[in-house]
Amino acid sequence: MENHIILxxxxxxINRKMLSFIFEEQYQILEAADGVETIDLLEEHHDTxxxxxxxxxxxxxxxxxxxxxxxxxxxxxxxxxxxxxxxATVKSEVKAYEYGVSDIIYKPFEPKVVMRRAQNIIELFQNxxxxxxxxxxxxxxxxxxxxxxERNNEFLINALSSVVEFRSLESGEHIQRVKYxxxxxxxxxxxxxxxxxxxxxxxxxxxxxxxxxxxxxxAIPDSILLKPGKLTNEEFEEMKKHTIxxxxxxxxxxxxxxxxxxxxxxxxxxxxxxxxxxxxPDRLKGDDIPIWAQVVxxxxxxxxxxxxxxxxxxxxxxxxxxxxxxxxxGVFSPKIMxxxxxxxxxxxxxxxxxxxxxxxxx
Numbered sequence: 001m002e003n004h005i006i007l008x009x010x011x012x013x014i015n016r017k018m019l020s021f022i023f024e025e026q027y028q029i030l031e032a033a034d035g036v037e038t039i040d041l042l043e044e045h046h047d048t049x050x051x052x053x054x055x056x057x058x059x060x061x062x063x064x065x066x067x068x069x070x071x072x073x074x075x076x077x078x079x080x081x082x083x084x085x086x087x088a089t090v091k092s093e094v095k096a097y098e099y100g101v102s103d104i105i106y107k108p109f110e111p112k113v114v115m116r117r118a119q120n121i122i123e124l125f126q127n128x129x130x131x132x133x134x135x136x137x138x139x140x141x142x143x144x145x146x147x148x149x150e151r152n153n154e155f156l157i158n159a160l161s162s163v164v165e166f167r168s169l170e171s172g173e174h175i176q177r178v179k180y181x182x183x184x185x186x187x188x189x190x191x192x193x194x195x196x197x198x199x200x201x202x203x204x205x206x207x208x209x210x211x212x213x214x215x216x217x218x219a220i221p222d223s224i225l226l227k228p229g230k231l232t233n234e235e236f237e238e239m240k241k242h243t244i245x246x247x248x249x250x251x252x253x254x255x256x257x258x259x260x261x262x263x264x265x266x267x268x269x270x271x272x273x274x275x276x277x278x279x280x281p282d283r284l285k286g287d288d289i290p291i292w293a294q295v296v297x298x299x300x301x302x303x304x305x306x307x308x309x310x311x312x313x314x315x316x317x318x319x320x321x322x323x324x325x326x327x328x329x330g331v332f333s334p335k336i337m338x339x340x341x342x343x344x345x346x347x348x349x350x351x352x353x354x355x356x357x358x359x360x361x362x
Contacts, residue, residue, distance in 0.1 A: 004028060005048050006118075009038040009066070010055040010084065015107065019053055019084075022111045023118070035061020039069055049079045050122050054101075056085035056092060064092065067099035076100040080125045082118060084109070150208075153260075157211050164217050174303060175211050177350070181299040182210040184346050188339035189295065196291045202259070206292045209263035213271045213296050216246030228311055243269050243281050266290040271297045274330040287333070294336050301329045302340075306351050317351050 008019045009032040020029045027050060032038040035058045042049075056063040063083060070076050076099065083096045086107035093104060102121045105114060186206060190198040198206075217225060220242050224235045231239060246268035254261060270284060270293035277285030279297075289297075305320035315323070321344060323329055325337065332340075340347075 004050060005030060005045055006050055007032065007038070007041055007045070007052045009033075009035070009052065009058065009063070011058045012055075015055070015084070018109075018111070019114070022115050034059045035063070035066050038066050042066075042070065042075065046073075046075055046079060050126075051118055052079060052081045053084050053105075053118075054081050056083055056096070057087060064095055064099070067096060067101065071099050078125075078129065080121045082121065154208055157208055160212070160215070164214050174307065177303050177307075178210050178213065178296065178299050179207050180350060181302065181343075181347060182296055183207045184343045185295045185299065185336070185339050186292075188342045189291065189335070192339060192342075193335055198291075202263075205260045206263050206267075206295075209260060209267050209292070210296045210299070212246065212250075212264050213267050213300060214242060214246070215249055215268055216242035216244065218249070219245035230311070240272070240280050243272055263292055266293045267296050269293075271300055273297065275333045275336075276331040279330060289333075294333050295339075298324065298332050298336055298340055302347065305329070317348055321347075 004027055006019075006023050006027045007030045008016045010016050010019075011033050013033070016031045016033075020031065023029060030041050030045065032041050037060075038052075038054070038058070039061065042052075054063045054066060058066075061069075063085075067076075067081065070079070070081070080102040081100070083101045083104045084107060085092075085104065096104060102125070103117055105117065183203065186198060186203045189196060190200075190203060220239060224231065224239055227235065247265055250261070250265055250268060267290075269281065270279075270289050273279035273282065273284045273289045273293065274297075275286060275289070275294070277283050279289075301324060302320060305315045305323060306317055308314045324332070324340070
């Protein structure tokens with residue numbers, strides 16, 4: 001057994017000797033004659049104590065004083081305590097149990113009964129501690145596995161979305177910018193509008209899911225995707241279908257319906273919806289559009305405006321912001337616009353420094 005020491009704290013020597021006689025063949029015995037000495041021995045041996053026999057009435061500091069000290073130090077979670085007393089009141093018993101003593105034994109005590117009760121308590125505590133250690137180890141393993149899976153998933157998502165950017169003759173930085181800007185706005189949405197129920201964990205998943213917003217462009221013909229001029233009505237209708245094609249691809253690879261898949265699907269399908277219902281493909285209106293899709297929508301528009309594309313030159317940052325706020329690129333939620341305004345300086349800095357200071361792993 002890892003812990004193999006019993007501390008006997010009692011101001012009456014004969015009581016200490018009786019208890020010591022019962023356990024000395026199996027355990028190393030420490031003795032304390034008052035509360036102060038008990039605390040000193042606790043500090044020295046708390047990592048190796050199997051059990052404490054603690055007298056209720058002792059000089060200098062009482063048993064309850066020692067229990068209070070152990071409670072404050074957190075020792076009650078790892079060291080079982082049996083209170084020994086001949087003068088306990090209901091009040092003192094209740095207080096002792098409130099502190100977390102495992103048992104109360106009354107003087108005079110029967111040696112065999114004391115040994116059996118003590119061994120049971122020691123075994124129960126040790127088993128609980130062993131289970132907690134195994135659980136902690138298993139939890140750590142699961143957390144590490146989850147983090148590894150998340151890193152692998154993020155790598156695959158970035159790789160897949162980079163294929164889309166490559167086809168569009170983009171450098172791949174659009175994906176990183178969308179993720180970064182999405183993270184910024186989501187932070188404000190989470191803090192300012194708790195009704196959406198966003199958490200730190202959901203923010204992380206939404207940011208990763210935002211990388212797949214244009215996944216469906218893989219299915220758009222080059223003649224449309226790379227056309228330098230204005231699209232015809234027929235070509236634009238085909239381009240709009242990238243929102244549907246992306247969802248079809250996700251459906252083909254879906255293994256289970258989970259929260260992350262929902263974010264990917266919603267963003268893929270609804271990042272071109274508009275708050276007034278004049279977007280596509282489903283003409284959703286207001287908060288029928290998932291909040292994560294609304295955020296990616298305004299981010300995607302902003303980055304498209306300030307970036308050079310095959311069909312246009314880049315707009316200046318101030319001009320792009322004004323176009324969005326003046327509804328020249330569709331109508332966005334007033335709440336999202338409020339968060340966009342809060343994040344404006346961060347958007348400016350990232351854009352004007354050409355994203356040089358932003359970690360590419362975002």
